[in-house]
Amino acid sequence: MYSSTLFPPKIHYLSLGASCISVAISAILVLLYTILYSHGCTQSFVPFNPIDLQWSSSTDDINSATNISHIKFILASSEKTLKSRRPYIESWWQPNGTRGNIFLDSPPSNDFLPWPSSYPPFQVNEDVKKLRVYPKLVVPAAVRLFRSILETFRLEDDEDVRCEYYYIGMTSEAVKSNFDFSFDMAYGGAGYALSYSLVETLVPVIDDCIERYAYLRVSDQLLSSCLADLGVDITLEKGFHQIDLLGDISGLLSSHWQSPVVSLHHLDGIDPIFPSNNRYESMNHLMKATKFDQSRLLQQTICYHRATNWSFTVSWGYSVHIYESLIPRSILRKPLEMFKPFKKSATPPLYMFDTRSPWEDDPSCQAPHVFFLESVGTDGGGFVNTTYRRASRPNLSSCSSSGNHSAEHIDYVRVVLQATRRKQARPSISTSLHI
Ligand SMILES: *[C@@H]1O[C@H](CO)[C@@H](O)[C@H](O)[C@H]1NC(C)=O
Ligand SMILES: *[C@@H]1O[C@H](CO)[C@@H](O)[C@H](O)[C@H]1NC(C)=O
Ligand SMILES: *[C@@H]1O[C@H](CO)[C@@H](O)[C@H](O)[C@H]1NC(C)=O
Ligand SMILES: *[C@@H]1O[C@H](CO)[C@@H](O)[C@H](O)[C@H]1NC(C)=O
Ligand SMILES: *[C@@H]1O[C@H](CO)[C@@H](O)[C@H](O)[C@H]1NC(C)=O
Ligand SMILES: *[C@@H]1O[C@H](CO)[C@@H](O)[C@H](O)[C@H]1NC(C)=O
Secondary structure, X not given: XXXXXXXXXXXXXXXXXXXXXXXXXXXXXHHHHHHHOOOOOOOOEEEOOHHHHOEEOOOOOHHHOOOHHHXXXXXXXXXXXXXXXXXXXXXXXXXXXXXXXXXXXXXXXHHHOOOOOOOOOEEEOOOHHHOOOHHHOOOHHHHHHHOHHHHHHHHOOOOOOOOOOOXXXXXXXXXXXXXXXXXXXXXXXXXXXXXXXXXXXXXXXXXXXXHHOOOOOOHHHHHHHHHHHOOXXXXXXXXXXXXXXXXXXXXXXXXXXXXXXXXXXXXXXXXXXXXXXXXXXXXXXXHHHHOOOOOOOOEEEEEXXXXXXXXXXXXXXXXXXXXXXXXXXXXXXXXXXXXXXXXXOOOXXXXXXXXXXXXXXXXXXXXXXXXXXXXEEEOOOOEEEEEEEEEEOOOOOOOHHHOOOOOOOOOEEEEEEEOOOOOOXXXXXXXXXXX
């Protein structure tokens, strides 16, 4: 079965000057939630190596294209939550590749010493108690997190970079979260990116903003308010995932929109994304595919097999779904709603995107056979092969209106992809699917 359009040629494309993305703030909410909801709620965050976001340089000079070395990561954490984050951070942090620091509220205890080299170097945040505004602060920890931007900037050499102001991130999946916090704010659990020039402009006014907004409870609100006052609004980038959801998000990840995946947050609140692995193993498993091709990870592609009236959706590096009927893309792109709202008190509308529930109406034709990534490999001959193994075997009759072509006997699906150069902005792709 062949399809020339399995993977869209368009890769996300933003025109930024080289070296512009110098500061990326990540996991800001990690500590925050631990403090606001300290009844054992644990947070976690995994960003994918962002180099394949393809920030193109304004001169189109490939040598000056932004790469991982131009990004500075700020991870905001706390001494208390560090331990449970470690496997997540180690799944993506590349010693001597990624740059940045992990900020803590107090020096690491002996449990963490000697500090592992597999880990971002730590910094202890300055004490917010010394701020004049301290008595007025509603949530001092939010200010501690916010000031990590300032403290990181002070660690930097003057980079003498001139570029535009960019505040890049994504809102929450949950209508209620956006309603409660803001629809114009990047959610720091998912992470966000600030261009170097913007940080340069922000840093001198950070403490003024903190005075003005001492009543705000969340560092992301502090940042977005402060930036709004500087005239800078968010640039939405759909690859950042706050995951303000609970339960099984495999339907969401299997209908990922065509944007590069940048991050996943709240991993401890959801089921392991691969049902046969635990949460940490799941992240490492997903990361295996990124070693071959980050730009395609998760992005959903769809094809049809006329001889059987089957529809296939491939979420590259993650899952394959087979439907025993021809279902248009306009339907298949909607995530299967297997997750639950993040807040029990939420009332519809719950989500910021369309969903579908195929089990209610004609499931034998509308519900998929589900396969999850088993292995990824290359034969060195220009192919990247991924294999997806059947996870669930729904006890459903075959879809009679499409000709009774059962897919029950399919145990695995292999997707063969012609390898492309990682940095190519517009790969020409031919893909085949072997079942
Ligand atoms: C990143 O770009 C710089 C030039 O700005 C270059 O010196 C460096 O080798 C590049 N690193 C990678 C990993 O491509
Ligand atoms: C990182 O680089 C330093 C100095 O070049 C080297 O000593 C160290 O072994 C490297 N660490 C890793 C994990 O590659
Ligand atoms: C990948 O797929 C190609 C084409 O089907 C096949 O020739 C090759 O042996 C496969 N390689 C691996 C490692 O499975
Ligand atoms: C599958 O469904 C049929 C009838 O719908 C039932 O007789 C059979 O026991 C079911 N099999 C399993 C494994 O649940
Ligand atoms: C596919 O389904 C249509 C009805 O939707 C049916 O008319 C046709 O015969 C089916 N094709 C095959 C190969 O079963
Ligand atoms: C599919 O099977 C059902 C019962 O198993 C039967 O009633 C129906 O006519 C079949 N449809 C086709 C197109 O063969």
